[in-house]
């Protein structure tokens with residue numbers, strides 16, 4: 377297939393997740409697309425978060441975060457968490473959430489698949505911090521992670 381040279385600012389298709397952290401004892405939620413599983417055993421996941429956001433400072437302090445997979449029905453809230461910073465607006469009441477074994481990693485009840493992660497490493501990149509977390513607990517809605525016709529965003 378013939379190719380046209382394009383910009384270097386190229387992306388692959390991405391999932392959309394919501395990263396849960398805790399700031400001053402209150403849950404905070406940030407939308408992220410730059411996320412991937414990165415190790416089998418122990419299970420690890422990495423998420424790249426801009427230094428411009430509030431979440432990196434928080435997560436570094438608490439050493440924990442959660443990864444939550446939203447459904448299509450949650451697109452409004454997911455978009456909101458990706459547009460608004462907790463620096464200016466409290467996002468703690470947007471979702472009903474629960475805590476697993478880790479503090480500082482609030483998980484969203486309505487998400488069909490959620491995981492709590494212990495921060496094991498942080499890689500400093502020029503604009504972003506790559507947070508590498510060990511998955512300490514995974515939780516799926518009963519009937520399957522995407523049961524009941526819940527479509528991913």
Ligand SMILES: Cc1cc2nc3c(=O)[nH]c(=O)nc-3n(C[C@H](O)[C@H](O)[C@H](O)COP(=O)(O)O)c2cc1C
Nearest residue numbers: 407408409410425426429430431458459460461462
């Ligand atoms: C669809 C979508 C995907 C996003 N992906 C990322 C991402 O991977 N990394 C990141 O740092 N910000 C990403 N953002 C932007 C942050 O979610 C946004 O800056 C957020 O307001 C930061 O919240 P905080 O300051 O409370 O941490 C994304 C936003 C949207 C809408």
